[in-house]
Amino acid sequence: GPQWWKMGRNLMETEPIFYQSIKECNDLFEKISGWSILKELQKSERVSKIKETHIAQPANLAVQIALTRLLLHYGIAPDAVVGHSVGELASTYISGSLSLQEALLVCYHRSRLQYTTAGAGTMLAVGLSENEVIEGLSEYEDVSIAAINSPNSVTLAGKKEILEELVIYYNSKGVFNRFLDVEIPYHSIMMEPIKDELLESLKDLKGKVTSVDLYSTVTADKISGEVISNEYWWKNVRESVQFAKTMDSLVRDNYNIFIEVGPHPVLKNSMKECLK
Numbered sequence: 001g002p003q004w005w006k007m008g009r010n011l012m013e014t015e016p017i018f019y020q021s022i023k024e025c026n027d028l029f030e031k032i033s034g035w036s037i038l039k040e041l042q043k044s045e046r047v048s049k050i051k052e053t054h055i056a057q058p059a060n061l062a063v064q065i066a067l068t069r070l071l072l073h074y075g076i077a078p079d080a081v082v083g084h085s086v087g088e089l090a091s092t093y094i095s096g097s098l099s100l101q102e103a104l105l106v107c108y109h110r111s112r113l114q115y116t117t118a119g120a121g122t123m124l125a126v127g128l129s130e131n132e133v134i135e136g137l138s139e140y141e142d143v144s145i146a147a148i149n150s151p152n153s154v155t156l157a158g159k160k161e162i163l164e165e166l167v168i169y170y171n172s173k174g175v176f177n178r179f180l181d182v183e184i185p186y187h188s189i190m191m192e193p194i195k196d197e198l199l200e201s202l203k204d205l206k207g208k209v210t211s212v213d214l215y216s217t218v219t220a221d222k223i224s225g226e227v228i229s230n231e232y233w234w235k236n237v238r239e240s241v242q243f244a245k246t247m248d249s250l251v252r253d254n255y256n257i258f259i260e261v262g263p264h265p266v267l268k269n270s271m272k273e274c275l276k
Contacts (some may be wrong), residue, residue, distance in 0.1 A: 007263035037102035097225030121185030127176030144188035159187035202230035220245035
């Protein structure tokens with residue numbers, strides 16, 4: 001994730017529109033969750049909990065929404081939006097499919113339930129294509145392909161001890177690999193225990209017609225805002241993030257200016273690789 005303890009601090013102090021957006025998200029979210037995004041964003045590095053997923057996801061969402069509104073203030077409006085994993089919370093809101101209240105509600109349940117799986121596993125970035133990774137996973141049933149970010153960048157998720165075996169294998173082949181700083185195996189079979197409660201918590205959710213084109217990293221293409229439901233969010237949690245194929249769809253549809261909206265540009269290199 002792109003989150004870090006001081007994210008948004010300068011903009012909150014210098015851009016009233018950014019601050020007001022964070023405040024609006026905070027006030028709505030506090031009624032849902034009982035805790036304050038704003039207070040978490042204002043903590044010192046020593047006591048910050050920003051790396052914990054139930055804090056990071058709502059904080060990232062608030063920052064992404066505030067940045068998008070600030071860009072709009074300066075005349076930069078999106079013709080289409082796409083989100084990577086938890087980033088789909090912001091993209092479905094900006095597209096008009098979900099209200100701000102609904103996006104924050106999904107964020108609360110998604111993040112708190114994923115937090116219950118902390119310690120179950122981790123994630124490994126690998127510098128191979130999806131097909132090359134699949135070939136090497138035949139003996140590892142419990143390892144999931146969590147994300148395909150570019151033609152030669154895949155993220156795996158699973159138990160740490162199994163991923164450590166893969167590290168030895170990739171190192172022997174001279175293949176780039178790096179553990180991510182997470183303790184949750186996102187987009188893997190280890191999300192299954194939270195399925196029923198997630199579906200139940202979001203059973204009343206119904207997406208609306210979009211005002212901005214919405215592209216999905218679940219389906220890898222443009223979608224209708226009306227398909228955003230509890231089932232959609234379960235797929236968002238469990239299935240692979242199809243970022244590379246979604247970039248292909250955007251290029252196919254003649255998009256040629258891309259802005260990554262977040263506190264740190266973690267997808268910039270993947271986007272460049274896709275565009276090449």
